[in-house]
Amino acid sequence: MRTGELELQQITPDDAGFIAALEEVGMPTSDLASSGGIYFALFNEHAQAVGYCGYETLEEGGEGIAFIRSCAVPEAGRGKGAGRAMMDALMDRLSDAGLSDLYLLTMDADPFFERFGFKIISRDDAPDAVRATSQFSLEICNGAVLMRRRPDSGVA
Numbered sequence: 001m002r003t004g005e006l007e008l009q010q011i012t013p014d015d016a017g018f019i020a021a022l023e024e025v026g027m028p029t030s031d032l033a034s035s036g037g038i039y040f041a042l043f044n045e046h047a048q049a050v051g052y053c054g055y056e057t058l059e060e061g062g063e064g065i066a067f068i069r070s071c072a073v074p075e076a077g078r079g080k081g082a083g084r085a086m087m088d089a090l091m092d093r094l095s096d097a098g099l100s101d102l103y104l105l106t107m108d109a110d111p112f113f114e115r116f117g118f119k120i121i122s123r124d125d126a127p128d129a130v131r132a133t134s135q136f137s138l139e140i141c142n143g144a145v146l147m148r149r150r151p152d153s154g155v156a
């Protein structure tokens with residue numbers, strides 16, 4: 001999948017660059033391998049990874065929902081559009097996979113995700129499947145806000 005000169009490619013959860021990018025921002029890595037998630041790197045035209053993201057597919061009430069996680073652009077590359085390109089490409093993938101009800105946790109990037117149609121909801125309103133993810137109960141994510149993008153949301 002291409003977004004201009006940028007391409008999203010699946011990576012394994014033990015990818016060294018991915019782990020380093022998450023550790024740089026203090027995001028959890030201990031549950032990556034056991035999460036069953038699908039993870040991606042966004043590569044530029046020089047085959048350098050400029051961002052990382054992933055999602056877990058969950059089931060709630062017989063419907064598939066996606067829990068987006070582990071989105072990070074290494075600090076040196078921020079503010080150049082990689083985050084936007086990565087989210088656009090990821091949401092295309094999710095749409096192709098028939099996943100349109102999207103959730104995520106974020107510490108302080110909620111204004112970024114609002115640009116893609118996500119809205120903050122109370123953690124008390126988390127579906128059971130989201131509540132059961134390791135991210136939801138990890139101490140490191142205690143202060144994170146829960147966001148949802150409903151199937152009928154427009155992209156900002």
Ligand SMILES: CC(C)(COP(=O)(O)OP(=O)(O)OC[C@H]1O[C@@H](n2cnc3c(N)ncnc32)[C@H](O)[C@@H]1OP(=O)(O)O)[C@@H](O)C(=O)NCCC(=O)NCCS
Nearest residue numbers: 025070071072073078079080081082083084106109111112
């Ligand atoms: C959030 C993050 C992925 C954004 O990546 P980025 O490459 O800097 O984003 P972009 O350059 O594509 O920015 C797209 C737009 O969002 C805005 N934006 C970026 N980060 C923002 C933030 N934290 N809050 C508000 N707006 C933000 C940019 O100003 C830009 O606006 P514009 O289109 O009007 O110019 C990156 O800052 C990051 O990795 N943060 C640390 C990890 C994190 O918080 N991850 C989210 C939890 S899963």
